[in-house]
Amino acid sequence: MARAERTVEDRLREEYFDLLPDIRRVTEQLETEIRYTLLVVSRHLRRHERLVVTSRVKDCESAIRKLRRRQEGRSFEAEPPERYSLSALNDLAGVRVLVFPRGRISEIDLALHSVFEDWEPDPIQEDGGLLAYKYRGYTRASPTVKGEYQIMSILTGLFWDVEHSAMYKPEPRLAGIARHIGMMQRTTEVLQALKAFEEQFEALIPSDEDA
Amino acid sequence: MKTRDMKQHLLDIAGFSYNFDREIYVNRETRKVFSVEFVEDHDAKTLEECIREEIRENGWHFYFNHVPSDPVRRDLEAVLG
Numbered sequence: 001m002a003r004a005e006r007t008v009e010d011r012l013r014e015e016y017f018d019l020l021p022d023i024r025r026v027t028e029q030l031e032t033e034i035r036y037t038l039l040v041v042s043r044h045l046r047r048h049e050r051l052v053v054t055s056r057v058k059d060c061e062s063a064i065r066k067l068r069r070r071q072e073g074r075s076f077e078a079e080p081p082e083r084y085s086l087s088a089l090n091d092l093a094g095v096r097v098l099v100f101p102r103g104r105i106s107e108i109d110l111a112l113h114s115v116f117e118d119w120e121p122d123p124i125q126e127d128g129g130l131l132a133y134k135y136r137g138y139t140r141a142s143p144t145v146k147g148e149y150q151i152m153s154i155l156t157g158l159f160w161d162v163e164h165s166a167m168y169k170p171e172p173r174l175a176g177i178a179r180h181i182g183m184m185q186r187t188t189e190v191l192q193a194l195k196a197f198e199e200q201f202e203a204l205i206p207s208d209e210d211a
Numbered sequence: 212m213k214t215r216d217m218k219q220h221l222l223d224i225a226g227f228s229y230n231f232d233r234e235i236y237v238n239r240e241t242r243k244v245f246s247v248e249f250v251e252d253h254d255a256k257t258l259e260e261c262i263r264e265e266i267r268e269n270g271w272h273f274y275f276n277h278v279p280s281d282p283v284r285r286d287l288e289a290v291l292g
Contacts, residue, residue, distance in 0.1 A: 072246040072275045074233045075286040176231030179247045181222070185215040 008076040008084055009064055015086050016060040022142035023057050026093035029141035031055040034095055034149060037115050041108055048205060050154055051108070052098040063089055065172060074176075090122075090136040091148040098157040101202040102195075108151050109133050116149070124150070126188055129195070131156060155194040163187075217255045225262045230290075237291060241266070244287065246275045 035053050042051045058066075063086050068074050077083060086092065097112075099105050112135075119137030123130055132152035139147050150157075168175040177183055212220065227236040227245070236245040243266070250258060266272045271288055273279050279287065 069234070071283070072248050072277060073235060073244075073273075073279055073283055073287050075279075075283045077280060077282045079282075173232055176234045179234045180219075180229050180231065181215045181247070181250055182219040185213055185219070188215075 008078060008081070011081055012064050012067065012084060012086055013060055016063055019086060019092065019145055020057075022145040023092045025141040026139050026145045026147045027055050027057050027095070029139045030093060030095045030147040030149060033115060033139070034097065034112060037111055038097070038108060041104070041111060045104075048100075049104065050098070050100040051104070052154065052157075053095065054098070055093075055095045058089070058092045058094065061172065063092060065175065066091075087144050087146075090146050092145055093147045095147070095149040096157055097149065097151045098154040099151065100154040100198070101205070102153050102198055103202065105133070105151055105153065112149065112151070124152075126191060131191060153195070153198055155198055156191060159190060159194060214255060218250055218258055221255060221259055221262060222250070227262075233287065233290060235287075239291070242271045244271055244273045244275075244291070246273075248276045249274045252276060 031053060038051060038053065045051060066089055067084055067086060068076060097108060099108055116135055116137060119135040122134045122136060124132040124134055132150045134148065134150045136146050136148040138145075141147075163178075168178065178187070222236050222245070225238065226240060227238045227243075229235075230237055234247045236247075236250065237243075243262070245258075245261070253261075261274050271284075271291060273284065273287070
């Protein structure tokens with residue numbers, strides 16, 4: 001009986017489930033180290049300040065889609081089979097640190113840099129402004145799966161969560177809408193508005209001395 | 212008008228539609244395809260020149276940052292019909 005030809009996606013799904021135990025270990029290790037490192041910050045937050053640490057294991061289909069989106073035209077070439085590997089992705093294991101107010105972001109970045117000093121920075125910028133710090137590197141949990149952590153303002157992070165879970169997650173095919181030039185401009189405007197909102201809010205908060 | 216809006220306007224008035232599965236802009240009449248990477252990485256003037264460029268050869272013409280390989284071209288042409 002003739003065997004069905006395996007597609008690039010088939011091979012990547014198999015690779016994903018080989019990597020999954022490592023992805024889980026890296027996520028757990030990274031989240032634990034970040035939470036422990038940030039204890040010194042979180043213990044001294046003022047009442048209105050927030051520091052939220054979240055983590056996620058990238059699911060199989062999202063990982064394949066992300067790899068495909070690295071190709072112009074979103075098309076995999078079938079040959080050679082080893083051309084694509086999910087281990088090329090930096091965010092299979094991801095941790096996000098959400099912060100309010102923005103003034104705390106630099107402090108948190110410095111604290112984490114002391115632990116992850118050899119990790120590669122890859123900041124997320126928009127129109128010349130910094131949206132989020134992003135770093136990637138290896139933990140002791142795995143020599144093959146990289147981890148990634150991001151530090152950003154809480155409103156930016158929540159907007160990205162809402163955008164992802166409300167708009168793209170129910171129908172993953174629609175994720176490509178985010179790259180439409182008009183949509184990108186609208187997204188930039190939302191992020192600028194959120195930043196202005198946070199900065200105005202922060203400006204109105206009395207300092208410790210005034211409170 | 213902001214740069215991205217200007218590019219979107221150029222594509223809209225030239226009759227390009229957005230394929231969100233492949234993240235490409237397509238005009239079936241002129242048989243031109245722009246990748247989002249190409250649109251993002253080139254200024255509005257270049258984009259306009261590419262839109263106006265007269266193509267004499269038959270078949271689809273791809274404006275990509277990296278020339279698509281034959282298998283990728285065939286895959287996209289199958290999608291585009």
